[in-house]
């Protein structure tokens with residue numbers, strides 16, 4: 001049985017393999033790069049859930065296999081939830097993690113510690129070839145540092161310090177991050193649904 005991970009983000013794929021491995025899904029996991037002929041879908045949704053469903057529908061339909069997708073981002077309290085669904089292209093350059101992070105830090109440079117609340121959000125969508133769909137979400141709340149710290153993870157990990165932690169997400173071991181992360185929560189919640197629907 002094959003389950004397509006409807007993403008081209010290599011960091012997400014690594015985290016998803018680890019999270020789904022822990023919950024013992026009995027399926028061969030392949031990334032979207034296994035289907036280079038399938039074009040990327042336009043993320044025209046206005047929510048994480050809508051975009052995750054768009055990505056999963058496109059891959060499930062094109063491949064004839066069940067697909068799961070992740071749409072995620074960083075929501076900053078003082079920015080009214082931005083960058084949100086625009087997190088991957090906040091600087092205008094899609095996937096340029098460093099430029100996105102630097103721009104965000106500059107935008108909140110004057111914001112004091114007590115107002116630097118933020119959360120990572122993740123929507124996990126499952127779509128079957130017959131169009132059946134499910135979507136669940138997860139979040140990780142914390143505060144934003146003034147400078148990036150740590151070499152692990154990706155994206156905005158070096159500036160998000162989870163509540164109850166003294167380290168940033170980029171200083172956590174991969175297992176520690178997966179245990180508390182938005183992505184870990186969403187995909188551990190969708191795993192039993194995958195099991196049920198794929199039999």
Ligand code: ITT
Nearest residue numbers: 007008009070071072073074087088154155156157
């Ligand atoms: P796919 O659409 O192919 O999955 P993408 O990187 O474009 O890949 P998104 O549209 O979901 O994916 O954007 C996610 C962005 O949100 C990502 O580029 C990071 O900037 C940020 N992000 C998501 N999860 C994160 C995490 O665990 N740690 C740090 N930043 C994260």
Ligand code: NA
Nearest residue numbers: 043051071085
């Ligand atoms: Na997105």
